[in-house]
Amino acid sequence: MPNKNNRMKNKNMGYYGHNEHDDRVPFTSESTRRVSFKNYGNNRFKNYRQRGRDDKMRAALAIDDDVEMMIGNDAGNYHRGRYQGGYQMRGVYSKRRRGGARLDSPVPGRKLPESQLQWYKVTIPEGHKYERSYLLGLIQSYIKPFTLTAYGYKTQGDSICFYVDDYKTAQQILYADRKITTSDSWRLALIVRANIPQVDINDSMRALMKLAMASRYNAVNKALDLSKFHTDPVITKEDVFCPLNRTNVMTAAIQIIADSIPDLLALNLSENKLTAVDCLKILKTSTPNLKVLHIGKNNIRSMSQFDSFQGLSVEELELDGNPLCDLFRDKESYIREVQKRFQKVIKLDGTEVPRMITFNVEEEIALVQSQGSFVCDPAAANVIRPFLQQYYSLYDSDTRAPLLDAYHEDAQFSLACSHQNTATNTMAPYLQDSRNLLVVNNAEKRKRLLRRGRANILAYLTSLPKTQHDPATLTVDCSIYSPSIIMLTVTGVFREVGERKYPLRSFHRSFVIVPVGSGFCIINELLHITPATSDQVKGAFKTAETAAAPPPVAPTAPVVPPPVPAVVPAVVPVEVDIATKQQMVTTLATQSGMNLTWAEKCLSENGWDFNRAAFVFSELQKQGKIPAEAFIK
Numbered sequence: 001m002p003n004k005n006n007r008m009k010n011k012n013m014g015y016y017g018h019n020e021h022d023d024r025v026p027f028t029s030e031s032t033r034r035v036s037f038k039n040y041g042n043n044r045f046k047n048y049r050q051r052g053r054d055d056k057m058r059a060a061l062a063i064d065d066d067v068e069m070m071i072g073n074d075a076g077n078y079h080r081g082r083y084q085g086g087y088q089m090r091g092v093y094s095k096r097r098r099g100g101a102r103l104d105s106p107v108p109g110r111k112l113p114e115s116q117l118q119w120y121k122v123t124i125p126e127g128h129k130y131e132r133s134y135l136l137g138l139i140q141s142y143i144k145p146f147t148l149t150a151y152g153y154k155t156q157g158d159s160i161c162f163y164v165d166d167y168k169t170a171q172q173i174l175y176a177d178r179k180i181t182t183s184d185s186w187r188l189a190l191i192v193r194a195n196i197p198q199v200d201i202n203d204s205m206r207a208l209m210k211l212a213m214a215s216r217y218n219a220v221n222k223a224l225d226l227s228k229f230h231t232d233p234v235i236t237k238e239d240v241f242c243p244l245n246r247t248n249v250m251t252a253a254i255q256i257i258a259d260s261i262p263d264l265l266a267l268n269l270s271e272n273k274l275t276a277v278d279c280l281k282i283l284k285t286s287t288p289n290l291k292v293l294h295i296g297k298n299n300i301r302s303m304s305q306f307d308s309f310q311g312l313s314v315e316e317l318e319l320d321g322n323p324l325c326d327l328f329r330d331k332e333s334y335i336r337e338v339q340k341r342f343q344k345v346i347k348l349d350g351t352e353v354p355r356m357i358t359f360n361v362e363e364e365i366a367l368v369q370s371q372g373s374f375v376c377d378p379a380a381a382n383v384i385r386p387f388l389q390q391y392y393s394l395y396d397s398d399t400r401a402p403l404l405d406a407y408h409e410d411a412q413f414s415l416a417c418s419h420q421n422t423a424t425n426t427m428a429p430y431l432q433d434s435r436n437l438l439v440v441n442n443a444e445k446r447k448r449l450l451r452r453g454r455a456n457i458l459a460y461l462t463s464l465p466k467t468q469h470d471p472a473t474l475t476v477d478c479s480i481y482s483p484s485i486i487m488l489t490v491t492g493v494f495r496e497v498g499e500r501k502y503p504l505r506s507f508h509r510s511f512v513i514v515p516v517g518s519g520f521c522i523i524n525e526l527l528h529i530t531p532a533t534s535d536q537v538k539g540a541f542k543t544a545e546t547a548a549a550p551p552p553v554a555p556t557a558p559v560v561p562p563p564v565p566a567v568v569p570a571v572v573p574v575e576v577d578i579a580t581k582q583q584m585v586t587t588l589a590t591q592s593g594m595n596l597t598w599a600e601k602c603l604s605e606n607g608w609d610f611n612r613a614a615f616v617f618s619e620l621q622k623q624g625k626i627p628a629e630a631f632i633k
Helices: 042-060 132-143 167-175 203-215 247-260 278-286 303-309 323-327 331-341 378-395 401-406 424-431 443-449 454-463 534-539 544-548 578-592 596-605 610-622
Strands: 078-080 087-089 120-124 151-156 159-164 191-194 223-225 266-268 292-294 316-318 407-417 467-469 475-481 486-496 505-516 519-531
Touching (some): 120 167, 132 167, 247 278, 278 303, 303 323, 378 610, 401 407, 401 454, 401 519, 407 424, 578 596
Parallel strands (some): 266 292, 292 316
Antiparallel strands (some): 120 159, 120 191
16 A cells, blocks of 8 residues: 555655645645635526526627637636627637537537428628628628529618528528628628518519519410429519418419419419418319319428318329328328319329219219100100000009900019008008018018919909099100010009099009010019109199090100001901001001012011011111112112
């Protein structure tokens, strides 16, 4: 263990390790207690807090730096810097600024807060005494390789103000604060803040905007390019600040479009630092033909900004480059959200996308005019009209026995009825025989309620109450018409004839008809009966003729009157005399254009049934199966 007594002994040094020329007095217990000016305890932090408040106040008041007039370090000289934390000594410490970075350090000490508006105002105090080109040239040479583009350059008192649209450029200008020396040895103070000025839209501004927009319009494609509109040379050479991200500027631009080019097809609003686009909703009415809208590379952060764009007929949309594009997990959800606002978009961000399936009716497409009746083939009217006339004349007569010949030997018939919200007793004559499959679940009962064979069908029809149909309410729809089968439905209103008065009935009757011999027969029929609606009741049986006697049915479908009396539903062939045959041949030849020989052949092969012969001729002519010699006279 070293000996304390021999510690630091030297001929030039004293016992306590001091040089012999050192006149400091070593501490002894008898020495007077030294007074310390150091802050201990909580007071120290209190002083620090007070110092911080002082610094903030000085920074807010923008106190300029003192000009250093001394050379070298002076331990007794203190000064206060604008961006420094409190009082500091000149010399080594004065080379530091708030944040710990040295003034001569390549690492910047101040950072400019980035603004969503992406516009920054630069103010140069006492800058009015320098030429614009000289002043901007000094700043440009210092911030290289960044490019300085000054917008809205103007003088405010003794200061110069202008705007830059790039954050990195604004940051470099802030770093150059008091580092640029002018020719008269003045250090430029550069104040940079996020700011965007108020722009007044007057007549001269509108005229300037209109001139700039005219130079950007393509009349051939009806396209207007307003990208980076604030950089347009027409505007910048006038030292006018005209950013489209100001609502009043954008509104003025849209109004110019509406007044001058309402038939615009394409509009490009990219790179205008847009944060809100609600003012663009008037494009729906001002430019109804707009198909292409580019609004990418802006600062739009939410898809809800486009909620008011629904109904805009845009087919090509560009949104890429906006912060909202980064909010979606996958491309499909992005496309889905876009198409909720733009239903007609087929090209998004330069990529084809599937068209959105909607049930909205296109405004420009006119709906087919409604018809009371529909017949798939006009030639079918020659068969359907006489058939229905005779059928309902017999059905509403005193006896329904003649209807036996109207049904095929293997015909099937079923009845269904529903009472909706009316009392069930009003449908009593039909409910017990209803074969409504939603109600009747028993398979045996379903089978029993299905009438088979024309005798059983006639017996059941005879048991039903006597009726009177209103021909004015009848509609006829023929969906299938061919030589082998006809399918049609008849709807309308009828009432029951008898002592007891029942409410009016609505019916829907489906027929499947097939040719048999020289006539037609029903092979399948479904009759559905419900209580008439209030509208049907109001319009039924309004004429005296209807109430007096059951008239023949006259469907509202387009019909052509038959050249001869209509064929009755009966399928039994009837002998035709020679004079009638000659008249039929002449009539068919006149209507068809065939010569008499081929007209007679057509009638003969169809059992001298004029309607059937005309039907067969019409079908074969559509198929191109009638030879040319049939028309040589």
